[in-house]
Amino acid sequence: MLLHRLTHLVSCRxxxxxxxxxxxxxxxxxxxxxxxxxxxxxxxxxRFARQLALIREALARYRARS
Amino acid sequence: xxxxxxxAEIDAHRRYLLRIARLQLRDGDLAEDVVxxxxxxxxxxxxxFSGRSSVRTWxxxxxxxxxxxxxxxxxxxxxxxxxxDDETDLETFDPxxxxxxxxxxxxxxxGDPENAxxxxxxxxxxxxxxxxxxxxxxxxxxxxxxLELESDEICKELTITANNLWVILYRARMxxxxxxxxxxxxxxxxx
Numbered sequence: 666m667l668l669h670r671l672t673h674l675v676s677c678r679x680x681x682x683x684x685x686x687x688x689x690x691x692x693x694x695x696x697x698x699x700x701x702x703x704x705x706x707x708x709x710x711x712r713f714a715r716q717l718a719l720i721r722e723a724l725a726r727y728r729a730r731s
Numbered sequence: 732x733x734x735x736x737x738x739a740e741i742d743a744h745r746r747y748l749l750r751i752a753r754l755q756l757r758d759g760d761l762a763e764d765v766v767x768x769x770x771x772x773x774x775x776x777x778x779x780f781s782g783r784s785s786v787r788t789w790x791x792x793x794x795x796x797x798x799x800x801x802x803x804x805x806x807x808x809x810x811x812x813x814x815x816d817d818e819t820d821l822e823t824f825d826p827x828x829x830x831x832x833x834x835x836x837x838x839x840x841x842g843d844p845e846n847a848x849x850x851x852x853x854x855x856x857x858x859x860x861x862x863x864x865x866x867x868x869x870x871x872x873x874x875x876x877x878l879e880l881e882s883d884e885i886c887k888e889l890t891i892t893a894n895n896l897w898v899i900l901y902r903a904r905m906x907x908x909x910x911x912x913x914x915x916x917x918x919x920x921x922x
Contacts, residue, residue, distance in 0.1 A: 676832025679832065685900060712837070713838045727858070
């Protein structure tokens with residue numbers, strides 16, 4: 666029950682926004698903790714985080730391509 | 732008459748520069764102009780090329796300034812403000828999530844991403860997905876991800892707030908993610 670409350674401090678919508686914001690700036694400590702707890706329990710958002718990383722890598726290769 | 736090797740080397744990057752300028756400006760003629768100006772500027776400033784970076788990096792640096800100038804001139808026309816308003820309102824249009832904030836359709840398993848990254852066709856799909864972004868969103872996302880401008884530079888150039896910028900980039904990433912999923916990864920099992 667406590668674990669449930671901790672992992673639902675942020676919704677998936679908020680988690681996805683934080684993950685995008687993280688590409689621009691370091692998140693505040695409270696946000697980092699809330700996000701980390703959410704990701705531990707949420708497979709969908711963990712996938713989303715991996716996909717953002719892939720998109721970042723793909724854009725880097727896109728820039729480098731002639 | 733001997734060909735100028737430096738001029739030839741610069742010209743070899745024309746196609747690359749043009750692709751970046753087109754993506755950024757969405758205007759073929761303007762992109763041609765901007766690249767032409769870049770090449771002329773590069774030739775007349777060749778002594779400032781230190782050789783510490785690659786020629787392409789140096790040229791891209793000049794191109795960035797030329798693109799920013801072009802965007803500045805364009806944004807004197809009243810397109811910018813209105814489109815940004817439409818494209819930065821997070822609450823009216825967020826079909827990705829339920830009212831409670833859960834994924835409407837959770838992200839799919841993308842399988843082995845290294846495989847995608849190494850494929851030429853994937854890069855083409857990525858290019859098509861970039862072109863499908865709404866214009867104002869695309870401009871900002873390109874400034875950030877292709878021209879690699881810092882967030883505060885973009886805000887200053889476009890006179891938008893950091894929060895506007897953050898929302899626009901979020902939107903762009905969400906659309907790009909969805910476009911890649913639909914147009915590449917959904918069929919990945921068959922590739």
